Amino acid sequence: MEPSAQPPKADTRLPRKSGVVPPKTLRDRLLHRLPRYTGPYNVGYMDIEVPAREPRPVSGLKRGGKPVLRLDTVLMAIYYPAEIREDFKTSDGKEELHRIDWMPRPRFATSKGYAKMMNLPWPPVTGYLASTTLFTKLPAFRNAKLAQHWPEDMKNDSGPGGQAAREEESRTETNPKFPVIIFSHGLGGSRLCYSAICGELASFGFVVVALEHRDGSAARTYVSLPGNIEANEIESSTARIVANNDDDKEHGNKRVKRRKKQELNPYYVVDYILPKDNAQDTSPHNPKGVDHKLRTAQVALRLEEIKEAFHVLELLNQGGGEEIARINLRKKGNIGSSSLGLKGVDWDDWKDSMFLDGVTIMGHSFGGATTFQACREDQLSWIGQGVALDAWGNGTPVVGDAPEEKVSKPIISLSSEAFIHWKSNFDRIVGICGEARDARQLCWMLTIVGSTHLSMSDFSVLYPNWMSFFMKSMVNPERAFYLTIAATLEFLDTTLPPQQTKYNTWLNEQLLEAGDQTKPDETLFPDHAPDDKWVAVRLKIPNEFWARIRAWFRRLRARALCRATDELDMVNGLRDFSEQPEIWTHLRPTRSQVDAHMRRASSTGQGQRSSRASK
Known part of the structure; x- marks a missing residue:
């Protein structure tokens, strides 16, 4: 069967009308920088770490007689639509807004975590990061004011009654209310490693909660200890408790540290966990296969963290922002924190600001495996759909034959070209998509041509030459991001409830057109x-x-002819996309399936707005 492919269409991104473009700093000009967001909103950012409601070990997995995984706190970055003054000051004009470090704090210690994960000496790794991305800033602003307006260009003319009816309806809505996405990172990732995707979605009107998992999948993460938990209560084979002292001393798995000038509250460090006697379980050629005992336990902890993050969102939406600020552990005196903490946030803005029904779960690689498992969980009834980016299908927990153990939500799987040549993983993703199709849910399975596994992470735009020469990536990284965002927004335009999509300027290149391919x-x-x-x-x-x-x-010819940016995006890779497909479609619903889905949704009173994919 011939692949279904769409030729590239004109870039449909609308011009920025409401956003304030951050100026380029000397740091941006000299060091590797991240692309600016293209949506109509500027982007705000908050770091929140709060104690878990029930701190405990998760799963029965042990090493040396001690639990491997613990749930003590949940750490998240919230990217959100923001209002930014032209002078980049807070809403009262008293203080200047600050941009966010891309490398999680403490930056040098985190870079050592990357070196340890890659089994490389830390001095050259840290030195290279220091000269490239250790001081890179996000084009997002800490604790900026949550947007309190609908941009003018978000009132489109689609839907019953056209633009006039929508403008009349919008007058009764004093403040906007935003859809929510929860993002799960992959192995070696963090809450900041996918900032280009998370921030871009926020610029189009989403509240995006990027978790930093404490399941041993991050290169290194720091867990602050709440006041009601004593350091000696933490029993874990991987936790290294750090108190206040001047010398680094190893005591088994616990490292004690004191600081003379600035004392920090106790915390512990979780580094990347390798499977026991099976360090290469992610390799396609590993004869031992995936360590499902560890990976299933990690997914279980990730799901608990997702539940805790949703609880935080519920509190914010109910007007409990002051309570969140009170118990927040990412503040002065705790490890890895900005001195600002949550200072300057107007919590009244956050009351009733989010749609918490039909939340989207999204993730990359192992986060894609987490996405699939979350879409299987009946307890997570507030999850409406899932977006899996280059999912590690083989890392997904094996399920039984019971209906409740299978994917029961609409899903889209966006893969890199490199991953589709991994036959066992490809077959696993097909099987998971089959679960959704058996449940009569909409499902798409797409591949971005010329892309490799890291094309959906910030590393691809920060290190494009390494990606090209060593990973043999053939697509321009910013174009790969654009296609990822475009396909995601079209999917959400189809699956989200209509009240969450009625005012949008979301991209639509009709990448998800319904058809007959099954x-x-x-x-x-x-x-x-x-x-x-x-x-x-x-x-x-x-x-x-x-x-x-x-x-x-x-590239030389395109620049000489002063072609538009979207055309340059297509020629800046090694492949010529002017006459070749940018996306391959492996699986998609038929038009009749999309129509049936819309009828079922409408009949239950939870009608979901049909996108141009069904036309």
Whole structure:
């Protein structure tokens, strides 16, 4: 069966009308920088870490007789639509707003965590990061005011009654109310490693909660100890308790530390956890396969953290922001905290500011596996749909035959080209999509041509040359981000309740057009299939030298002709997308399935707005 592919269309991003563009700093000009967000909103950012309601070990997994995984606190970054003054000061004009460090604090210690995870000496790793991204800033502002307006260009003319009816309806709505996305990072990630995607979605009117998991999947994360938990109560084979002292001393798994000038409250460090006697369980060639005992336990902890994050959102939405600020552990005196904490946040703005029905769960790699499992959980009834980015399907917990153990929500799986050549993973994703289809839920399975696994993380835009030369990525990283966001927004425009989508300027390139294809294609362009040892890691570029020369001439010609940015996005990769597909469609619902879904939703009073995908 021939692949279903869409030719590239004109960039439909609307011009910025309400956003205030952050100025380029000297740091932005000299160091690697992240792309600015393109939606009509500026982006605010908050760090929140609160004690879990029931601190405890999670799962029965033990090493050395001690629990491996614990739930003590939940740490999240909240990216949200913000109102920014032209002078980049707080709403009262008294203080200047601050941008966010991309590397989580403490930055040098976190960089050492990356070195340890990669089994490399820390001095060269830290030195390289210091010269490139250790001091990179996000184009988002800490504790900025939550947006209190609908941008003018968000009142579109779609739907019954057209623009006039919508404008009349909007007059009765004093403040906007935003849909919510909860984001789960992959192995080695953090709450900041996907800031380009999370911030871009926030700029289009979403509240995006990016968790930093404490399941041993982050390169390094710091857990502040609440006042009601004593350090000696923490029993974990991976926790290293850090108190206040001047010298680093190792006591088994506990490292004690004192500081003379600035004392910090006790905390513990969770570094990346390798499977026991199976360190390479993520490798496609590992004869032992996936360590499902560890991975299932990690997913279980991730789901508990997701529940805790949703509880925080409920409190904020109910007007409990002051209570969240009171118990917040990311404040002065605690490890990894900005001195600002949550200072300057107007919690009244957050009351009744979010739609907490039909929340979207989204994740990359192992976070994609978490997304699929969350869409199986009956207890997470407030989750409406899932977006899996290059999911590690083999890391998803194996389920039984019971209906409640299968995906029962609409899902979209967006993969990199490198991952579709990993046959066992491809087959696993197809099987998970089959669960959704068996449950009569809408399901799409797409691949971004020329992309590799890290194309959906910030690393691709911060280190594009490394991605091109070592991972053999052939797509421009910013174009890959654009396609990821465009497909995600079209999916959400179809699956979210209509009250959450009635005012939007979301991208629509009709990437998700309904059709008749019902069977998945596997390897579509075998010329780019890597050698067996590089499966899922990188692609093969036939005649690589000449491919790079041709790409250089395409870029030179495009710049000489002063082509538009969207055209440059397409030619800046090694592949020429002017006449070739950018996205392959493996699975999609038929028009009749989309129509049936809309009828079922409408009949239950929870009608969901049909996008152009069903037209």
